[in-house]
Amino acid sequence: MTNTTNPGLEGVVVADTRISDVDGERGRLVIAGADVEQLAASTSFEGAVQRVLDAGAAEAAAIDGSPAALGAARAAAWEVLPRLGDALDQLDGMDALRAALGHLRSDAGEARAAIAAIGAAPVFVAAWSRRRAGQPPVAPDPALGHAADYLRMTLGRAGTASCVRALDAYLVTVIDHAMSASTFTARVIASTHADLISAVVGAVGALKGPLHGGAPGPVLDMLDAIGAPAHAEAWLLGELAAGRRIMGMGHRVYRVRDPRAAVLEQAVRPLHSPRLELARAVEHAAAKILRDRKPDRPLAANVEFFTAVLLDAVGLPREQFAPTFAVSRIAGWSAHVIEQRRTGRLIRPASRYIGNAA
Ligand code: COA
Numbered sequence: 001m002t003n004t005t006n007p008g009l010e011g012v013v014v015a016d017t018r019i020s021d022v023d024g025e026r027g028r029l030v031i032a033g034a035d036v037e038q039l040a041a042s043t044s045f046e047g048a049v050q051r052v053l054d055a056g057a058a059e060a061a062a063i064d065g066s067p068a069a070l071g072a073a074r075a076a077a078w079e080v081l082p083r084l085g086d087a088l089d090q091l092d093g094m095d096a097l098r099a100a101l102g103h104l105r106s107d108a109g110e111a112r113a114a115i116a117a118i119g120a121a122p123v124f125v126a127a128w129s130r131r132r133a134g135q136p137p138v139a140p141d142p143a144l145g146h147a148a149d150y151l152r153m154t155l156g157r158a159g160t161a162s163c164v165r166a167l168d169a170y171l172v173t174v175i176d177h178a179m180s181a182s183t184f185t186a187r188v189i190a191s192t193h194a195d196l197i198s199a200v201v202g203a204v205g206a207l208k209g210p211l212h213g214g215a216p217g218p219v220l221d222m223l224d225a226i227g228a229p230a231h232a233e234a235w236l237l238g239e240l241a242a243g244r245r246i247m248g249m250g251h252r253v254y255r256v257r258d259p260r261a262a263v264l265e266q267a268v269r270p271l272h273s274p275r276l277e278l279a280r281a282v283e284h285a286a287a288k289i290l291r292d293r294k295p296d297r298p299l300a301a302n303v304e305f306f307t308a309v310l311l312d313a314v315g316l317p318r319e320q321f322a323p324t325f326a327v328s329r330i331a332g333w334s335a336h337v338i339e340q341r342r343t344g345r346l347i348r349p350a351s352r353y354i355g356n357a358a
Contacts, residue, residue, distance in 0.1 A: 005352050010252070015187060015344060018055040019335050020176040024253035029260065031176055040263045045146045045171040046070055049118060049331045052176050053111075056335030060342055063111040065118075071142030073119020074149060078139050080104065080120065081127055088124075088131045093323035094208040098201050100124035106195035110341065113196040114334035121330045122146065125323040126153035132319070147171055150327060155315055162270045163314040169267035170310050173260050174303060174325055176332030178253075182206040182213065186333040190340040191347040203333045204326055210247070213329075216321040219248040219308035220275075222282070229281035236282070236289050246286045248305035257300040264306035273313035279305065 006012065021030045029036040031048065032055040039048060050065040057063055080103050081088075087099040101124070104116050127137035130153075138153045147168035151159035159167070177183070185206040189199040207213035226235045236246060251258055268276060283301045290299040311321050 003352070008252070014179065014184070014347060015336075015340065017178070017336070017339060018058060019052050019332065019339060020178050022178040022253050024251070024255055027254060027256035027259045029177065036173055036259055037263055040169045040172045040267065043172055045168055045175070045328070045331075048172045048175045049146075052331055052335040053114060053338065056337075056339040056342075057111070058339070058342065060338075063114065063338075065115060067145060068142070069115050070119050070146055071140070071144070071149075073115050074123050074140035074146075075142045076116065077104075077120035077123040081123070081137060084124075088128045091128075093125060093128055093319055094204055094214075094326070096128040097121065097124055097323050097326055098204040100128075101197060101201050101204065104197050106197040110196050110338055114331075114338065117197060117200050117334060118331050121323075121327045122150035123153065125320065125327055126150060128323070129154055129317065129320045130156065133317070150324075151314060154320070159314060166267045166271055166310055167314045170264060170307065170324075171328040173263050173267075174307070174328045176329070176335065180212065181209075182329065183333060183336050187336050187340040187344065188347045190337040191344050193341070196334060196337045199337045200330055200333050203329075207326055207329065208322065213322045213325045215247045215302075215304035216308040216311065216325070217318040219304055220312055220318045220321070222247055223275055223278055223308070226278065226282055229278060229285075232282045232285040233289065236286050240289070240293065246290065248283075248302060248308065249286050249290060250299040251302045254300065254302065255298045258302040260303040261301045261306050264303065264310050268306060268310040268313055271310075271313040273309055275309050275312060279309045 019032060031039055032051040046065065046067045049070065053063045053065050083103055084100050087096050091099060101117060101120065104113070104120055106113060108116065123140050130137050135156060138156050140149050140153060144152065145164070145168065148159065148164045151164055151167055182203040186199040186203040189202045190196070210218065226232050239246060283305055287300055308321065311324055312318065316324060
């Protein structure tokens with residue numbers, strides 16, 4: 001029997017990885033050898049996908065994550081849609097994505113399953129979003145870039161170049177983030193030698209919670225409820241007095257502002273969102289209030305704060321924010337599954353029995 005428990009597993013290192021690295025003290029995120037700021041400014045989502053998959057596979061066989069391969073995977077996913085039945089109509093976005101991914105073939109080999117899953121996620125999420133709005137799904141165009149096609153399938157028309165660029169930057173920025181709860185979930189499942197599709201389906205479940213990927217919708221709700229910078233302080237104090245947390249603030253690893261917040265704040269600027277100024281004011285007020293309340297626990301904006309502003313500005317409904325996180329992160333999960341299967345060991349920690357003696 002163990003004598004101590006560490007229920008949040010803080011600081012426990014469960015894997016050696018080449019995929020990404022988070023420095024929580026300095027606010028730095030490196031993705032497969034590049035700073036997130038540099039990657040978001042210079043690479044498309046397809047380029048980032050190739051990077052993380054190559055990092056996960058390391059010296060093993062090369063994976064084709066090219067725009068053509070992802071386009072073909074989106075087209076293949078469109079053929080799966082008729083088999084999804086009521087999943088798209090009756091479930092929320094994360095549950096619909098989880099159910100839909102479960103229809104992908106899991107016996108095709110890991111590299112092919114990874115591309116199939118990364119290609120399928122935007123098709124399933126966009127189809128869900130349109131059905132929810134009472135509109136027919138839009139078929140993918142394999143010749144388009146991933147971000148452009150995702151936006152087109154969602155809106156039913158081509159997005160503007162600046163919206164596509166902003167969405168592409170978002171998808172690159174959140175593609176991987178070391179041992180997040182969903183990535184750990186994927187690696188635990190992969191460590192049992194279950195298939196990649198099972199691992200990413202499990203990861204979608206972990207991402208759904210408001211402490212992980214479910215926060216950006218509530219961040220937008222908060223901005224709406226506050227309405228104007230002058231109301232921020234009173235509203236935030238009311239939330240804390242009611243025992244609630246401020247969504248989009250705080251992080252398990254970062255002790256400074258999440259570097260992805262700055263990348264997304266920069267990416268959303270060309271879109272002239274009326275919410276950007278409000279978001280900055282609310283962040284400023286929240287940081288000050290939390291600093292006064294918890295001087296020993298730095299609580300700054302996390303990625304979800306400006307995710308909400310960006311995804312809203314490109315035209316996605318707020319119910320689609322968490323599933324859009326999955327559209328990107330599924331690439332990171334896949335890379336981790338490949339890496340785990342190549343290098344890892346069955347993940348099987350211990351528990352401390354506090355029940356009655358026999
Ligand atoms: N608003 C108000 N208080 C917060 C807070 C927030 N957003 N985040 C943390 N705190 C407080 C906690 O209540 C706790 O106070 P206590 O010691 O008096 O109980 C203290 O700060 C430490 O928090 P803890 O729960 O140990 O932090 P964590 O590492 O487990 O939590 C998050 C990290 C992200 C789960 C947490 O900051 C949070 O819930 N944020 C809001 C949700 C969110 O934005 N999620 C997206 C994450 S990318």
